[in-house]
Amino acid sequence: MSSSETLIRAGGLRKRYAGEGGRRGHLALDDVSFELAAGETLGIVGESGSGKSTLARVVMRLTSADGGRIEYCGRNLLAPNREDAAFLTRQVQIVFQDPSSSMNPRRTVRQALSEAARVAGVGKRNMEDRLIELLDAVGLSREKLDAYPHQLSGGQLQRIGIARALAVSPRVIVADECVSALDVSVQSSILNLLLDLQRNHGLAYIFISHDLSVVHHMSDRVAVMKSGRIVEEGETAAVLGNPSHEYTRELIASVPGLEKH
Amino acid sequence: MSTTADLTGADVGAAGGRAGRILGAVPVWMVLAVAFFLIVGIAGIVLMTVPDLSKLVYRQSLSKAFAPPFTKGTLLGADQLGRAIEYRLLAGLGISLVSAAVVTMMATVIGLAMGLFAGLFGRTADRLVTIIIDVTWAYPTILLAVVVAGIQGPGVSTVILALGLTLWAALARIVRGQVLMLREQEYVLAARALGYGRFYIAFRHMLPNLLPICILMATLFVALTIIAEAGLSFIGLGAQSPTPSLGKTLAEGFSFASSSPWPLLFGSITIIGLVTTLNAFGDHLRDVLDPKGVVPSAGRMLRSLTRLPGPAVEPSGEKAEFAVSAQDVSVSIVRPGGNVPAVTGLSLGVRQGQTLGIVGESGSGKSVAARALVGLLPAGLALESGRVLWNGRDIATYSAEQLRQHRGRFIALVFQDARASMDPLYTVGDQIVETLLAHFPQDRRSARGKALEMLARVGLNDPAVFFDRYPHQLSGGQMQRAALAAVLVLGPKVLIADEPTTGLDATTQKKIVELVAQLQREMDMTVIWISHDLDLVGQIADNIAVMYAGQVVETGNATTVLTSPTHPYTRGLIDSRPHIGHAPKTPLASIGGSVPEPGGWPPACRFQPRCERSLAQCASLAPQLAATERNGVLLRCHNPIESAPKDAT
Ligand code: SF4
Numbered sequence: 001m002s003s004s005e006t007l008i009r010a011g012g013l014r015k016r017y018a019g020e021g022g023r024r025g026h027l028a029l030d031d032v033s034f035e036l037a038a039g040e041t042l043g044i045v046g047e048s049g050s051g052k053s054t055l056a057r058v059v060m061r062l063t064s065a066d067g068g069r070i071e072y073c074g075r076n077l078l079a080p081n082r083e084d085a086a087f088l089t090r091q092v093q094i095v096f097q098d099p100s101s102s103m104n105p106r107r108t109v110r111q112a113l114s115e116a117a118r119v120a121g122v123g124k125r126n127m128e129d130r131l132i133e134l135l136d137a138v139g140l141s142r143e144k145l146d147a148y149p150h151q152l153s154g155g156q157l158q159r160i161g162i163a164r165a166l167a168v169s170p171r172v173i174v175a176d177e178c179v180s181a182l183d184v185s186v187q188s189s190i191l192n193l194l195l196d197l198q199r200n201h202g203l204a205y206i207f208i209s210h211d212l213s214v215v216h217h218m219s220d221r222v223a224v225m226k227s228g229r230i231v232e233e234g235e236t237a238a239v240l241g242n243p244s245h246e247y248t249r250e251l252i253a254s255v256p257g258l259e260k261h
Numbered sequence: 262m263s264t265t266a267d268l269t270g271a272d273v274g275a276a277g278g279r280a281g282r283i284l285g286a287v288p289v290w291m292v293l294a295v296a297f298f299l300i301v302g303i304a305g306i307v308l309m310t311v312p313d314l315s316k317l318v319y320r321q322s323l324s325k326a327f328a329p330p331f332t333k334g335t336l337l338g339a340d341q342l343g344r345a346i347e348y349r350l351l352a353g354l355g356i357s358l359v360s361a362a363v364v365t366m367m368a369t370v371i372g373l374a375m376g377l378f379a380g381l382f383g384r385t386a387d388r389l390v391t392i393i394i395d396v397t398w399a400y401p402t403i404l405l406a407v408v409v410a411g412i413q414g415p416g417v418s419t420v421i422l423a424l425g426l427t428l429w430a431a432l433a434r435i436v437r438g439q440v441l442m443l444r445e446q447e448y449v450l451a452a453r454a455l456g457y458g459r460f461y462i463a464f465r466h467m468l469p470n471l472l473p474i475c476i477l478m479a480t481l482f483v484a485l486t487i488i489a490e491a492g493l494s495f496i497g498l499g500a501q502s503p504t505p506s507l508g509k510t511l512a513e514g515f516s517f518a519s520s521s522p523w524p525l526l527f528g529s530i531t532i533i534g535l536v537t538t539l540n541a542f543g544d545h546l547r548d549v550l551d552p553k554g555v556v557p558s559a560g561r562m563l564r565s566l567t568r569l570p571g572p573a574v575e576p577s578g579e580k581a582e583f584a585v586s587a588q589d590v591s592v593s594i595v596r597p598g599g600n601v602p603a604v605t606g607l608s609l610g611v612r613q614g615q616t617l618g619i620v621g622e623s624g625s626g627k628s629v630a631a632r633a634l635v636g637l638l639p640a641g642l643a644l645e646s647g648r649v650l651w652n653g654r655d656i657a658t659y660s661a662e663q664l665r666q667h668r669g670r671f672i673a674l675v676f677q678d679a680r681a682s683m684d685p686l687y688t689v690g691d692q693i694v695e696t697l698l699a700h701f702p703q704d705r706r707s708a709r710g711k712a713l714e715m716l717a718r719v720g721l722n723d724p725a726v727f728f729d730r731y732p733h734q735l736s737g738g739q740m741q742r743a744a745l746a747a748v749l750v751l752g753p754k755v756l757i758a759d760e761p762t763t764g765l766d767a768t769t770q771k772k773i774v775e776l777v778a779q780l781q782r783e784m785d786m787t788v789i790w791i792s793h794d795l796d797l798v799g800q801i802a803d804n805i806a807v808m809y810a811g812q813v814v815e816t817g818n819a820t821t822v823l824t825s826p827t828h829p830y831t832r833g834l835i836d837s838r839p840h841i842g843h844a845p846k847t848p849l850a851s852i853g854g855s856v857p858e859p860g861g862w863p864p865a866c867r868f869q870p871r872c873e874r875s876l877a878q879c880a881s882l883a884p885q886l887a888a889t890e891r892n893g894v895l896l897r898c899h900n901p902i903e904s905a906p907k908d909a910t
Contacts, residue, residue, distance in 0.1 A: 041846075047766035047767065047768065047769075048737075048766055060450075060454050061454075062450055062453055062454065085456065086456065089454070089455060089456040093454060093455075094450070094451065094454050096447035096450065096451065097447070098447055101446045101447045101448065102447040102448055102451065103448050104446075104448045104449075104465075104466050104469075104470070105470070106469045106470060107465075107466075112448070115452065115455065115457070115465075116451075116455050119455045119456055119457075153855035153856075154623075154855065155855050156855070161451070164451060164455075168455070183622040183623055183793070183855070183856050184622060184793060184794075184795070184834055184837065184838065185622060185830075185833060185834055185837060185851075185852040185855075185856065185871075186851075186852070186855055186856075187837065187838075188837035188838070188839070188849035188850065188851040188852075189851040189852075189853070191839070191849060192848045192849055192851055195846060195847075195848065210766065210767065211767075212767065213839045213840060214839055216839065216845060217839030217843065217845050217846070217849070218845070218846065219845070220846075237845075250768055251767060251768065253771070254767040254768045254770065254771035255767055255796075
């Protein structure tokens with residue numbers, strides 16, 4: 001928030017998934033625009049089908065958009081040339097939801113992390129040091145390097161997922177429901193880790209979740225999505241404290257425990 | 262998560278341990294049978310290829326025709342031309358082995374390539390391959406064999422071509438499905454996000470995961486080839502005289518069965534033995550290669566299904582204080598190396614019309630507890646001790662039939678995955694009607710009427726429309742409503758809801774919670790609501806039981822427990838959830854470590870390694886669930902937090 005440099009500028013994003021048998025598909029993104037500044041967290045909250053995960057995929061170029069544009073520091077993020085693509089890979093990374101599928105079950109932590117570190121140009125010689133540094137950053141010991149995914153707990157796997165994203169030293173991390181599949185008692189330690197990393201590395205997050213309390217806790221600004229549209233956007237305290245859109249109010253009312261506080 | 266702490270050490274140590282693990286686990290008889298057929302088959306190949314030896318296969322001697330076993334210098338007798346059956350069979354096995362190997366290679370390579378191509382190269386490629394697969398699939402092998410035979414004449418190579426060019430479709434179809442699934446796995450997405458290309462992903466991330474399926478399909482292909490060769494040779498499209506294929510031996514044996522049954526008998530025994538061995542081996546491989554691992558064997562599943570409850574206890578004389586209660590119930594996971602406790606010493610009860618919330622994380626045993634309360638433990642779980650009482654009566658005293666009747670009419674269960682509890686092939690309405698008829702015989706018209714009424718009561722407005730819908734046509738929220746209708750139509754006194762709203766959107770969740778509360782009032786039901794979500798349970802429950810690692814650690818009045826928790830775990834759970842009142846972007850309280858899995862529980866206090874208040878005695882002396890002075894709350898802790906209002910922190 002403190003820094004005012006805008007990293008991502010997205011406008012008029014549109015995406016329709018093809019329907020079955022020629023029917024009109026479902027409109028996942030409908031004229032979505034947002035900006036992300038260096039070091040800030042933009043929370044995106046919405047229910048299933050709201051388009052929030054599609055947005056994450058479009059930003060990561062895992063899914064193409066039908067229309068609109070996204071710029072990263074002035075470079076075209078949606079259809080980058082070769083050089084820009086390599087650059088963007090090292091600027092924007094993603095952490096996923098499901099710890100049980102975030103690592104290939106047949107590969108070790110070492111293999112998974114070095115795959116990512118290689119992209120950042122880490123050579124064979126420095127690899128070991130870099131991997132240990134990465135594990136250290138996410139609070140895991142080096143013994144974990146030779147572990148297979150099934151030997152790790154959900155929280156540990158999620159830490160590996162974060163380490164993998166950190167391996168390229170990105171400036172932006174898209175966190176797509178990154179604590180939703182975790183036990184309640186380990187969620188908070190992952191959230192704390194993300195906050196620490198943000199403080200230490202100046203990371204910007206696009207923090208996507210269906211869980212309003214978590215988004216509230218993590219975000220400087222919030223965008224509320226419904227049916228592919230951003231229905232309300234602004235400073236977290238303003239949006240959640242004084243919602244202007246009917247849907248935001250409904251969402252707040254449906255979170256158990258929120259009214260009590 | 263399926264990770265199991267106690268298995269990990271021995272499980273996958275080094276990557277090279279894998280092959281050893283597969284072979285090490287094969288039962289002795291299977292090793293012997295496979296080795297036998299391999300050795301005999303190789304002997305057969307040698308027999309066919311060494312010119313001097315191959316004479317043995319073809320040597321005719323009319324004087325020996327139809328010789329029974331052990332006569333005229335033969336072992337298994339002779340056929341219509343006086344050729345020794347043992348050599349014919351040996352050679353036949355050799356031929357089968359070679360053709361099976363060729364067919365399997367062909368089918369696997371084509372199938373794998375096609376499947377990967379379809380899954381990785383976009384929509385057009387996928388459509389194209391799918392069409393080819395469908396056409397191939399629809400095209401019978403026999404028909405292709407006829408065509409090939411027309412071109413190059415019948416023979417073993419005709420069989421091989423016909424099979425190789427059709428069987429691949431089965432593998433391609435599976436591989437395509439797997440690739441589509443793997444493509445969405447987050448580690449594949451992560452690799453793409455790191456800029457890795459298709460071929461890298463196909464080789465590094467997909468092939469290793471496809472290998473087990475390929476191996477399984479290959480054993481299937483081998484068995485299929487042997488059967489198909491026999492069949493095609495039998496109808497004259499395969500091997501021709503004098504080629505000694507198994508099918509040919511069988512066909513000739515069949516023609517001359519009235520003169521001598523031996524060729525037919527030995528031929529059949531060979532084929533049946535071979536195919537049975539291969540199938541058993543394939544099944545075994547599936548069990549071993551199944552990444553989820555601990556699939557209970559058929560025998561064990563059968564035993565736990567038919568397991569009788571412990572010695573019948575006198576129908577208890579106590580007044581039915583509780584609609585449902587558990588007394589010192591312990592449940593174990595059945596494992597080959599010894600049972601592992603999943604729930605221990607569970608004692609709780611719910612008064613008629615009240616709501617009990619059972620809260621816990623994964624591995625806490627809360628779902629196992631729910632299943633024990635309905636007397637319906639899934640295969641692989643066994644009741645070790647304790648009693649479950651329905652209206653004060655021990656359910657062990659019910660006969661299986663009585664139990665079945667009470668389940669549904671007295672006590673009902675809804676799950677998180679409502680879709681899985683419905684049959685996808687029947688409409689929602691039909692399923693409700695069937696349930697109703699099974700319990701209360703009546704004519705279909707009145708059953709239909711009741712089903713419609715119930716659908717309306719669970720808030721599916723326009724019940725006539727939903728009556729005719731199939732499960733896949735419903736949204737998550739509608740599905741959960743339909744599932745509720747399907748159990749509540751029997752008018753149960755007790756409803757056990759196991760995470761029924763987990764995975765639903767917050768707004769939908771709220772509606773389902775309100776619906777259950779409303780139905781509970783209307784139908785005077787007792788509800789046990791199981792969830793990982795403390796906030797949610799706090800809203801609806803009169804009493805609450807917090808479970809950790811198979812035990813209740815704190816239980817009592819919901820408001821008391823949630824506003825002034827005294828067990829360090831309960832307190833940790835509450836504090837680690839971000840609330841709107843908590844200052845944003847500041848660290849949350851957190852509980853270190855992770856939830857231990859069954860089998861990995863600490864010996865004394867199971868929360869001890871993660872507990873900040875742990876005392877010396879916590880590691881040696883197991884705390885008992887004991888009464889406290891707070892509003893009847895029971896607590897399991899040596900060093901509880903002073904019960905001050907939690908806002909004090
Ligand atoms: S018994 Fe000891 S270790 Fe266990 S929860 Fe209480 S204080 Fe913590």
